[in-house]
Amino acid sequence: MDTRRHTPAALVAAALLLLSGCGGGEDPARSETPIDVVALSTYGTGTATFADVAAVADAVTAAEGTRFRIITSGTAIGRMLPLKDGQTQFARVGDEYIFGFRAEHEFADEDWGPQRTRVVWAPTAPHSWMARDGSGIEEAADLEGKRVPRVTANPSVNQKTKAMLASAGLTWDDVRPVDIGYGEQPDALKAGKLDVLFQQVYGSSLAELESTTPVHWLEFDENDPRTQRAIEENVPSVELRSFTGAPGQEEGGSNTGFWYAVPVITYADTSDVVASQLARSIVDSYDKYRDATSTTDLWSTDDAMIAPVEVPFHPGLVEVLEQEGVWTAEAQQRQDELLAQEKQLRRGWQQVKESENLRRDWAAWKKQHLEEAGDE
Known part of the structure; x- marks a missing residue:
């Protein structure tokens, strides 16, 4: 929506x-x-x-x-x-x-x-990972063996992805990294070249993606000790908080994302x-x-x-x-x-x-x- x-x-x-x-x-x-x-x-x-x-x-x-x-x-x-x-x-x-x-x-x-x-x-603003409906990807643990963006010349995003994977006990070695530009992710997800993308949740490119491709956000448990530890060790400036009104959400729906400055x-x-x-x-x-x-x-x-x-x-x-x-x-x-x-x-x-x-x-x-x- x-x-x-x-x-x-x-x-x-x-x-x-x-x-x-x-x-x-x-x-x-x-x-x-x-x-x-x-x-x-x-x-x-x-x-x-x-x-x-x-x-x-x-x-x-x-x-x-x-x-x-x-x-x-x-x-x-x-x-x-x-x-x-x-x-x-x-x-x-x-x-x-x-x-x-x-x-x-x-x-x-x-x-x-x-x-x-x-x-x-x-x-500050919310960021998170989006997948296509029907992909079977609902949380970080489902990304094992999947195609995950390794964003070109963007260590900030890649460090967030490292933390996200660690929240499920995974590393880059457990997924299939895809080297890609930040702005290229929505088209790649639509074309089936990626299994998940990471962006600020209110981007216009995500609204365009949602208009043609059913998508949803991955779920994170802000009270999970392993998730909290993964954030503290990799991205200490990040807070897990809910966001609403983004593409990929139903009316009144809410998801937990990575909030940071x-x-x-x-x-x-x-x-x-x-x-x-x-x-x-x-x-x-x-x-x-x-x-x-x-x-x-x-x-x-x-x-x-x-x-x-x-x-x-x-x-x-x-x-x-x-x-x-x-x-x-x-x-x-x-x-x-x-x-x-x-x-x-x-x-x-x-x-x-x-x-x-x-x-x-x-x-x-x-x-x-x-x-x-x-x-x-």
């Missing part, structure tokens, strides 16, 4: 700005005055994540006149690289903000290393003015976009992640949260711990970055030093 709300104006405006190039000159991320054009990278146009960004951008433009340029990519590196290279000031990303911070997966590379990523706003991020050297400008605009424009999509209501301070978990918050965001009265002493303590961890990571990288087997030696360094510090 498709109960999504639509924002044609936002999507049209965002699509037009997708065609716009970013100009040269002084880096706007370092501006000490508010900027007129915000450049941001995110997921592709068929995703719910893009729809949210477009809706929020449209509302902020209508309220304040700030324009947005959006660059899209289906890969973690593709979303992070424009931010790193200064093409954008912000990015809305998956767990690559965590992987970049800790130099994991593709970021354990001489061209990357620990990134000084910072959260600017962290809305898909944050807007920047780098530490983005000025407080620019970072707080966007965070403040998101807060102040909330009533204008809250009903735009099925998940924009989750951008409020009541539902967004308002305390750091694995990556520090930008001081510009902290300033806004303090103004809103929701920044706590516990949040500040975790912020300080993460900033100290960042220094430790950057020092450690200097010790191993010339290694001939960089990924192996970096993983060994982190295992020793971060575990000793109690951070893993």
